[in-house]
Amino acid sequence: MKYWSGVQNIFVSLVVMRVLGLARSFHSPSSPASRTPVKLFSTKPENIAIVGGGLGGLSTAYHLRQALGQDVHITIFDKCNVGEGGASSVAGGLLHPFSPKGKLINLGLEGLESTNNLLEAAKKHNPDCILRDRLFRIALSEKNVDQLKLTAELHPEYATWLEPDDLEKACGTSALGGIALENGCYVIHVTSYLQGLWEAVRTMSPEKSTWQIVDPDTDWKETLASFDTAIFSAGSGLFHDEIFQKDAQDFPVELVRGQSAEMHLESDASYPNEAILCGKYMTPLPDPNKVLIGATHEYKSEPLDELGVLDELKKRSYDISPFVWEEGKLDRVTIGYRVQSRRGKFGRIPIIGKSKHNDVHPNSFLFTGLSARGLIYHGIYGQILSRMVVENDETSVLEDYPDISWWK
Ligand SMILES: Cc1cc2nc3c(=O)[nH]c(=O)nc-3n(C[C@H](O)[C@H](O)[C@H](O)COP(=O)(O)OP(=O)(O)OC[C@H]3O[C@@H](n4cnc5c(N)ncnc54)[C@H](O)[C@@H]3O)c2cc1C
Structure with a gap:
């Protein structure tokens, strides 16, 4: 009886999904849902390639490993050893959720929480990846003073205003005062952090996690042919090494x-x-x-x-x-x-989603445009992208985060 009602439920769900699918196909041509190929009965990915293992690629790898478990094969193709390539390897390592004017950025707190979760995972393997558990933004003009005082007033859990004397005691520099950023804001040694994060991905499934060093002129079509999913997150290498045979000008970056x-x-x-x-x-x-x-x-x-x-x-x-x-x-x-x-109504937000440039692989996703916000955004955007990959469909993610398709 229990078995039969289960089968009935599945049948009803399939009919509902089919009806929803038909309804979707009648969307106006300009709606995001109609531009995205909808795969109703998709299977989960089993063999994923990630091209570029910087902040973007490794966050995605970690979230995919968590979502899909130990059986999924994850191969990262990179020109360099873990933590030694791209912008990530030379970043200042400053993690906080505020713009230069002291405003909380779009998804800033979600980003901080997500990066803090990744840091926890990485720290288990590389405890020295956090260099400081606070940082300071100093004011050099009266306008800065007003902006930063407002930040401290609006976000007291993260920012504390310090008058010049207190600032000097705290960090050895005076200026016109400044804010101390704490409670999840960190200075990170990004190379050590990425090495710790890769270890976290690997230890969840050592046999099915591979880091493969490649030449910049790799034939990607051939290399990726045996994978069911390809994620392109090679930072500036996407354009300098012409991975898509496209220029940065073909994207809003x-x-x-x-x-x-x-x-x-x-x-x-x-x-x-x-x-x-x-x-x-x-x-x-x-x-x-x-x-x-x-x-x-x-x-x-x-x-x-x-x-x-x-x-x-x-x-x-x-x-x-x-x-x-x-x-x-x-x-x-x-x-x-x-x-x-490109700057939009939410400032500079990353590019994630199904790639239109799928001449290299028929099921490709893109993760780029982290701008100067790699640390605050790689966690949350890697998390959202991995949901798209698992669902093999952007529709439900776009319902939750409609602005994410801004670049299409
Ligand atoms: C000088 C500087 C300082 C910064 N400071 C900060 C900071 O303090 N805080 C902050 O939040 N952000 C900072 N940023 C921004 C941050 O570094 C980036 O947003 C982030 O690193 C981008 O990550 P990514 O994974 O998209 O690209 P990348 O970090 O560039 O990673 C790309 C990866 O792809 C690999 N790759 C490249 N080409 C190929 C290819 N052809 N084949 C295979 N693999 C390839 C690279 O080796 C690399 O591992 C800084 C950036 C710079 C340049």
Whole structure:
């Protein structure tokens, strides 16, 4: 009897789904649902390829492993070892949910929670991936003071206003005051974090988790032919290496170069030793005698040379710590590219979803455009993308997050 009512339920569900499917096919041509191929009776993916294992690719891998369990094969194809490639490997590591003007960004708190969950998972394998459990944004003008005081007033659980004396005691720099960002806001060593996150994916299913190093000129059509699903999250490599044979201009994104200076100090005695932001940033590295100063925003095709980089960084960060600029020795200049999405009504939000450019693989998804918000957004957007992949259909996700198809 119980068995028979179960069968009846399944039958009724199938009829309802069929009717819904027909209803969907009568949507107006401009509705997102009608543009997306609807697969009613899809099967779950079993063999997934992810091209690019930076913040975007690894967050997606983790959420897919959690959703689909140990039996799904997840292969990450990357040009580099874990944590050593792309923008992620040169990021400042600053995690917080506010815009430069101190406004809470769209999905900022959901993003913070999601990234904190990923950090918990990564920390089990790499406890040193968190460098500081707070950071400081300082005010350099009266306008900044008003903006940051408002942030502290509206979001007291994350931001605390500090008058100049208190700011100096807390982080060694004075300015006109500033906010301390805490309670889930962190300074992360992104390379160590990604290594920890990959370990978390791998230990859930060691036999079915593969990291494969590839050449930039890989024939992707051939390489991905045996996979049922392909996710493209290769950061600027998507365009520089012509993975889709497409240019960044074919998407609502532009590539913005970021160069940073790693400085070495003979002793850490006078260095502020905290992460401080004011347009540019000065942030600690795992070695206590080293500090990272970042980053340029370069739109021109020719990169700034070393002197040009130091000049731009010094102009905007000298006041954070004159000591670092006077006494520090340059170890190296690092370079990376932000894939910066076009600004819309919610600011710069990432690009996720079924790819129209499926000439490489018939079932492809895209994850790019993390802009300068990789840490706050990779968790939540990787989570949403993995739901699309599991459902093999964007419809229900678009009902919950209608703005996510902004780029289509
Ligand atoms: C200088 C700088 C500082 C930043 N600081 C911060 C910060 O403090 N906080 C913050 O939230 N965000 C920061 N960002 C932004 C953040 O780094 C990015 O948003 C984020 O790293 C993008 O992640 P991604 O996975 O999309 O791309 P990427 O990090 O670029 O990862 C792409 C991956 O794909 C691989 N790949 C590339 N080409 C190929 C190919 N042809 N085949 C296979 N694999 C390939 C790469 O090796 C890499 O592993 C910064 C960015 C820059 C440039």
